Amino acid sequence: MHARIGPACLLRRGVVCQTCVDVCDARALRYDMRGGGAGEVRLNQDACTGCGDCLPVCPVGAIALQGGDDA
Ligand code: SF4
Ligand code: SF4
Structure with a gap:
């Protein structure tokens, strides 16, 4: 299982947000402004x-968990 960020993410509408990045202890989420x-x-x-935090x-x-080990 892993997270997937969907189209509802505020960044896609030009609204700055990094809330999910801040809570990810595994540092799997990274903000990229390029x-x-x-x-x-x-x-x-x-x-x-896949912790779901x-x-x-x-x-x-905007975030959901999806997939398995082979996804
Ligand atoms: S918490 Fe993450 S996925 Fe949700 S709107 Fe903010 S940047 Fe996008
Ligand atoms: S908080 Fe957990 S589920 Fe979300 S991206 Fe980080 S490791 Fe994956």
Whole structure:
């Protein structure tokens, strides 16, 4: 299992947010502003433990867990 950030993420609407990055102890989420606009949060699937800590903190519920070991 790993997290997946969906299209509801506020960054896609130009609203700055890094709440999920701050709670990820595994440092699987990284804020990247190189794409322009408000930037985006990138997920390192290899680092993600699937702990789910980032799901409840997202103000718009943009994050979900998906997949298994073979995903
Ligand atoms: S599920 Fe856990 S490890 Fe994966 S991105 Fe969210 S907080 Fe980080
Ligand atoms: S907490 Fe939600 S809205 Fe904020 S950057 Fe993460 S996925 Fe996007």
